[in-house]
Amino acid sequence: MTSSLKGKKIVLGVSGGIACYKAVELLRLLVKEGARVFVVMSRNAKKFVTPLTFEALSRNPVYHKVFDSADSASMEHIRAAEAADLLVVAPATAGTLGKMAHGLTDDALSTLFVAFRGPVLVAPAMNDGMYDNPAVRANIETMQSRGIGFIDPEVGSLACGVVGLGRLAEPEKILAAVRDRLARAWDLAGRQFLITAGPTREFLDPVRYISNPSSGKMGYAVAEAARDRGAQVTLISGPTPLKPPPGMRVFACKTAQEMRTLVLDHLASTEILVMTAAVGDFAPEQVQKEKIKKQGDEPIQIRLLPTPDILREVAKSKTGQFVVGFAAETENLVESAREKLLKKDLDMIVANDVSAPGIGFQSDTNQVTFLDRSGTVEQLPLLSKREIAHRLLDRIAAKLSSNPQTGS
């Protein structure tokens, strides 16, 4: 099997934390996969591991001094580093994260980061108190909003002697993230995505509503994956406990009617619409102004009327947008999804069987089937929602590049 890293130029940025020794192992793994690695060290990283170790393993000069007559005069390897396919900073200390978030330069690593134009991955490592600090959290969010990818630290014994969240992710995990990031290039750069997510709530009275168990995880995963591939994302979200992802415009709504208004308002500026939201099909005919009182054992009757069919309205008003629908079914999965694809004039539909245990609503994994207008039916194995999101975007990117008229 040929490695996905063969011939790739990777800059490994190392800052001054106890996990520096793991950067040595990461370098070894990257080199073993065929990558050409240039190591850049912060001034303080040299107190933990010598440049010589990285130089010997990478077989390339290590950039660690900004003001060095040899380095500064022949900037060749620095330029090579700047032109690399990826910069991965591991470990990233709290101090280095702060400098990166604010564009401050005081050593070789922070200077190279500011000059670097390609994709960046960051693997933080610090004690749990530092990782929890609001300033550190804010720096991470700032960087995420600029499209920088993070490999979250793990829970484990920390150098300070406690067990907590902050230990550098294992080198194999960082290697997997590097492969993943390089395999998924910046292929949706500038594309305008509109994504709906989560459930809707149809109110009976001020405190009661009809809803469904959708968690919003699938839609948020699509939104984050599209953002990470360079898209401009607008996320319209029904009520979910999920935090609004950084780096995109997020609009919150509750009812199907509110979601409809937001979708139609943004449709004209959209190229790709992905409707993952589990929009309620029925809403009470009237929303009572006051809380409905229980009348002893008397049954109450609530008349439900169909909610607006957002996909049908989109089909009527669209002007070349690429539209993907989601179908949550409990029977005849493929047939029902195909019928919806044609009836709602969709370009693609993602069908999932919500009756199967452990998949669909709420869970972090899902098993879906992609159907498109050409009749292709592709059944995917059980995957994380993040992976499904990327596979969906792979299909969308391929369709957009084979038909440049679509979505514009």
Ligand SMILES: Cc1cc2nc3c(=O)[nH]c(=O)nc-3n(C[C@H](O)[C@H](O)[C@H](O)COP(=O)(O)O)c2cc1C
């Ligand atoms: C033994 C030791 C271990 C350290 N480990 C970490 C660490 O894991 N994460 C971190 O953010 N800082 C750690 N520090 C503190 C950093 O070295 C310090 O904040 C330094 O200024 C970081 O510089 P740099 O980010 O420019 O490399 C450690 C310090 C010492 C003395």
